[in-house]
Amino acid sequence: MDEQSATGEPESCNRKPAVTIYDIAQVAGVSPSTVSRALNKPGRINAKTEQRVREAARSLGYRLNPMARALPTGRTGTLGLLVSDLTNPLYFDLVGSAERAASAAGHTLVLAESRESAEAERATAERLQPAVDGLLLVATRLDDAEIAGLAAAKPLVLVNRRVPGVPSVAPDVSPGIAQTLDHLQAAGHRAVGYLSGPAGSWPNRERWEVLFEQALARGLSIVEIPAGVPTMDGGADGLRRVLASGITAVVTFNDLMALGLLRACRAGGIDVPGRLSVVGFDDIFGAELTTPALTTVRSPLAAIGEAATARLLAEIRGEDGGPPVVALPAELVVRESVGPPDGSGRA
């Protein structure tokens, strides 16, 4: 590489090499370090010289090379966002709001997906970490020790998961679940089911536990109906077991499953909410489009994405302020999928 000075005319490659501060220095008749300071240390350099440098930079079409800057400073100007499944509509708002918040702070979002696999997630997180200033882990499957390990190396914020000593942002499902049970109880339901999500999922456990406790406290009977995958197909697959369980209302781990359940009901001629009431979780895009429109516990996803990003940026800047755990209240959105039991056609 010592003699890439053979930069005579690289006519084979048609890309023009990027403009550097050395080019600017030459044009402006100053040293490269002066250029560097002129461009990012306001006041450090004489106003006239600074003007000359800026002029030269502009005329040459200079773009700072983030990698070159990152090397000595350690700041890359990027945030890593790791989600398990990008095609899950749940993440749309989250990703969007995180991108906006990062962008507003002059940072760029680096996106990666872990394919619902803890192994892939660990590998991806480790690959991503050296390249970013901080990491956002959404509904991670890693265990506490692995998370603590990652958090020791670089700032890290968890979304939808809590680990002692690591900052996190998650919805507080209690108010939403309370409203849900109020709503179901008011409609006359006495036996409620929970169509659960992946066994290893933290939000799944949390939703179930809160639901369980609150149902008990109200004297409702509550049963967990295990399902496979947290997708529309997973929800549809659960229908037979839901019907067999004798309940009149079901809360699903997430909207995707609720949507699948709704579709299966429709295909099977099961009236919703006449025969079965359905409540989802998250309020994803599409929840209001179905017939009946889905009643669901809305997680403030955009707010969560924004709060998590803000927290991570604070962590990066070293402002270790703020509470370690932020819980944003979830609320019930009442639409059409809940009604009185035996509302219309009972089999």
Place this chain on the structure above:
Amino acid sequence: MDEQSATGEPESCNRKPAVTIYDIAQVAGVSPSTVSRALNKPGRINAKTEQRVREAARSLGYRLNPMARALPTGRTGTLGLLVSDLTNPLYFDLVGSAERAASAAGHTLVLAESRESAEAERATAERLQPAVDGLLLVATRLDDAEIAGLAAAKPLVLVNRRVPGVPSVAPDVSPGIAQTLDHLQAAGHRAVGYLSGPAGSWPNRERWEVLFEQALARGLSIVEIPAGVPTMDGGADGLRRVLASGITAVVTFNDLMALGLLRACRAGGIDVPGRLSVVGFDDIFGAELTTPALTTVRSPLAAIGEAATARLLAEIRGEDGGPPVVALPAELVVRESVGPPDGSGRA
């Protein structure tokens, strides 16, 4: 910075500094260059030495610093993806498939959003470009000259847009539109409308032009109904004008608008497909959830994302092979939102 050798015990900062090849070199008793070669030049180094180095790297928990590698080599291992609006469900599959394709090739996806503004898009593209190996521009609003300028600096692939001399991947809407018109004609429609998208949008123009030509060729009457924004609200806002125009079937610029239209119809008591048949574009998540389920021209978004990423990777590797323009056929997905005109209740 010369004396950051004050690395005695940085007890104030709790982050441990990253492991470098110099640390490994010391542990393994070789020079840093040997470490570098041992780790990425298979065979260049004695097998025993290589083993020793790998062992040391593993025990120290070494992670390569991508920035440090990018500086001399110019390869960052990242791909930039620029979309106008991340919350548009249209992009979910695209982003997901692009991420998967990039990841499979050992690259990381960097995501940015341009807020539907050409100005923001130019700024973002220029900010992103030095940090990535190549850029994917989705439905860009930049003009041909700006795109050519960006393409001159780094590999660039366009999605849903064509510019001479720049590789691109886009759906070929012709077959889908032919099927749509066949379908509408078979149902008995004679007058079709197009609820159009943003005036400056390339896909919008293309869809309209193909629709126009094909409708003419079939002797159907066709009218463009301008709408504002390409969102559900935009579609809903178009309803009055659609009804006023005397048509019996409407094709919308995208599914979001169709979904909005459907909802407005429902709210207004307009029977679909009895009074009005609706066909969307894209087949986004949610299109099959409505009642009636939306008949739509499906763009193979996942395939497009994958093809575009593959093309970009080829471009980066210098394999300037492959056709400059890839057009993936779109096809009509028949669901429930098209029926015979005056099918049931005519006002």
Place this chain on the structure above:
DNA sequence: CCTCTTTTGTCAACCGGTTGCCAATTCGGC
């Protein structure tokens, strides 16, 4: 007019890898 400060800009080291070149070492063949 000559110091003492205060600006202003340059020098050079450094971030963490990569790689061309060369010297040392190993090895086979005669």
Place this chain on the structure above:
DNA sequence: GCCGAATTGGCAACCGGTTGACAAAAGAGG
């Protein structure tokens, strides 16, 4: 046992910015 070819590993330059230290220049005060 000696020589030449093939391996193996180290040196040092370099990627493009950043920044502490310092010298030169300019302004202030006596």
